[in-house]
Amino acid sequence: MIIDSLDYTPYLLGYNAIARPMMDRLPAALGARFYDIFDPSCLDFYRLVNAGNCAAFGDLGMPLWVQLDCCTLPSAMIGFTLPRAQIAPDLWRRLTHHAERIFGPEAAARLDDYDGPVPVSEYCGVRAHDPDVTLGFSMFALVPAARLGVRTKALALLAYGTPRQIGTTQWNNTAVRAHCRFGPLHILEPRARTHSRPEATFVYAIDVPAPDALLDLIASGDSPRIRHPAPAFTVEAASPADAADQIERLIRERGPLALTAPGLLSTEPLRVQVAPSGPPPAA
Numbered sequence: 001m002i003i004d005s006l007d008y009t010p011y012l013l014g015y016n017a018i019a020r021p022m023m024d025r026l027p028a029a030l031g032a033r034f035y036d037i038f039d040p041s042c043l044d045f046y047r048l049v050n051a052g053n054c055a056a057f058g059d060l061g062m063p064l065w066v067q068l069d070c071c072t073l074p075s076a077m078i079g080f081t082l083p084r085a086q087i088a089p090d091l092w093r094r095l096t097h098h099a100e101r102i103f104g105p106e107a108a109a110r111l112d113d114y115d116g117p118v119p120v121s122e123y124c125g126v127r128a129h130d131p132d133v134t135l136g137f138s139m140f141a142l143v144p145a146a147r148l149g150v151r152t153k154a155l156a157l158l159a160y161g162t163p164r165q166i167g168t169t170q171w172n173n174t175a176v177r178a179h180c181r182f183g184p185l186h187i188l189e190p191r192a193r194t195h196s197r198p199e200a201t202f203v204y205a206i207d208v209p210a211p212d213a214l215l216d217l218i219a220s221g222d223s224p225r226i227r228h229p230a231p232a233f234t235v236e237a238a239s240p241a242d243a244a245d246q247i248e249r250l251i252r253e254r255g256p257l258a259l260t261a262p263g264l265l266s267t268e269p270l271r272v273q274v275a276p277s278g279p280p281p282a283a
């Protein structure tokens with residue numbers, strides 16, 4: 001599959017016995033490749049996904065037990081690869097730096113000769129007990145200006161196949177704009193007090209677009225078929241915590257709200273755009 005001038009190929013990293021139905025939901029024309037987490041020939045790839053996650057998230061990089069127990073065993077990590085020859089030298093240095101830090105010098109030495117596909121983006125979600133809901137909790141993209149965040153999430157939501165997705169993000173995270181490409185972000189909790197970043201994090205839900213709209217998003221990263229309500233308020237906040245306070249107050253006064261496209265208007269000052277997302281509370 002060609003996106004821009006580089007040769008991106010979709011991948012699923014999972015356990016053969018569990019992940020096949022997700023693979024089957026992807027149209028064959030996308031040319032997705034499956035990597036089995038217990039196949040020894042996939043070990044370097046598995047490590048590169050973790051190194052990529054750590055390169056993107058820094059301090060919040062994914063612990064290995066989470067990658068196995070919470071992501072690739074029960075579900076699948078999904079994203080795009082590029083051929084090794086198309087990886088910029090600086091990105092390759094960052095990936096091998098994290099591989100060495102996490103897996104040791106031997107693992108890093110193996111990568112000296114690696115010429116397989118390199119994961120450059122990833123999304124992971126697991127099905128909640130409600131079978132209609134996917135909880136999405138990891139998204140990264142390492143190639144700038146390729147709309148890779150949006151395309152990766154679209155690919156993953158197509159594979160997971162649920163009508164609703166919930167997740168957390170921060171009021172000032174530019175990822176809000178990527179999430180908003182999928183439709184309005186219904187604000188479930190303006191403040192996720194139990195998150196490791198309690199002052200900045202909120203919980204949202206989206207109604208997952210239909211498969212043909214997801215395929216549009218995979219192809220272009222743009223969202224022509226997804227309608228957003230017109231914005232009703234712009235919230236300008238001194239900090240993410242202030243944004244949470246203001247939104248909490250608005251929800252108390254006006255009823256449920258959703259972030260509407262493009263969601264985040266600016267980070268400095270922090271400005272977000274909201275619209276009603278359901279009927280106002282009874283008077």
Ligand SMILES: CC(C)(COP(=O)(O)OP(=O)(O)OC[C@H]1O[C@@H](n2cnc3c(N)ncnc32)[C@H](O)[C@@H]1OP(=O)(O)O)[C@@H](O)C(=O)NCCC(=O)NCCS
Nearest residue numbers: 056057139140141146147148149150169174175177178262
């Ligand atoms: C968040 C992330 C996945 C976005 O990936 P991406 O490929 O840059 O995003 P896309 O190109 O798909 O862009 C989606 C939107 O985000 C905007 N965006 C992305 N990075 C941005 C930045 N640094 N500053 C401003 N806007 C940005 C794009 O302009 C685009 O907005 P638009 O559709 O209104 O034009 C990537 O930046 C990343 O890996 N971040 C670190 C990890 C992280 O925070 N993940 C999110 C967890 S919720």
